[in-house]
Every structure is written in C-alpha cells, then in structure tokens.
Amino acid sequence: MKQTGRTIILVLLLIVALGCTRNNGDIGPWFGTWRVTGISADGEPVGGYTGNVILKFQSHVMESRAQYDHHSYSSYWCTWHEEEGELLLEINPEEESEGYVPELLIPWTPVNRLRILSLTGSGARLSRLSDEGTLFTYDLKKLY
Secondary structure, three states: OOOHHHHHHHHHHHHHHHHHHHOOOOOHOOOOOEEEEEEEOEEEEEEOOOOOOOEEOOOOOOEEEEEEEEHEEEEEEEEEEEEEEEEEOOOOOOOOOOOOOOOOOOOOOOOOEEEEEEEEEEEEEEEEHHHHHHHEEEEEEOOO
16 A cells, blocks of 8 residues: 555656656757857857856746855846847846846847747757847857
8 A cells, every 4th residue: 555655646747847847848959958158249259158057948938047146146046038030038127036137148128039040959059139120149069
C-alpha cells in the first residue's frame, strides 16, 4: 500500500513538473536558456560587455538576467512572441519588474522588435535598429 501511494505521488509530481516547464505546450526552438555571447553596435563590439546576460524563454514570457560579482544579479521580465521573422518584446514600462537588463541596450518602450537573422538549435543572431539609427546585433548561444 505504501509503495502504491509513493508511485502515485511520484507520477503526479512528474506530470506537474512537465506541465510547468512547457506551460501546456512546446513553444518551439526558443524554449530554454540562452547566453548573450556578444553585442555589437554598427558592427563594433559594445565595450565593457562581459557575456554576463542570460535570456530565458518559456511560454510567452522572457526573463533577461545579468549576473554580477559575488552572485548578485538583476532580472527583468517581458512578454514575447515571434511574428514574421521578428521577436516582439512587450512590456508595461510602469511595472517595476518589467523591462530589460541595462546591458542589452534595449529601451523600455512598450514594444521592441528584434529581427531574427539566424536561428539554429544551438545559436541565434538578432538585430535591432535604434531610433537614432544604430544597428545593434545580439549573438546568442543556447545553453539548455
């Protein structure tokens, strides 16, 4: 009897864990954790960027997280979806937890469009044209 109860609990925990991870469905190649390995502005590497930003995609939520010394970090959230070769990132700028880590150089406007230049199972390249005309390019490596 004890073994049956443990088995049922284990099966229920497994179902819950799988359901939470994928939020009721596979979101495709973006699902998971990506490291921003490089950022360039008009083809030149952005000075001071150390590769400390992680992007986490799940369902329609993306977390941008920057890791700093002594295990401190900053973390912000946005909603996202893919549309016609672009990632559309949306925030409510008045919400304290919504936005992007400063290292990404993405303005806290309600909608930002990042063009998908390439996307493979292990990496991606995105670009964003700023209002001032600067072309930012983001190189991503999929971690898991």
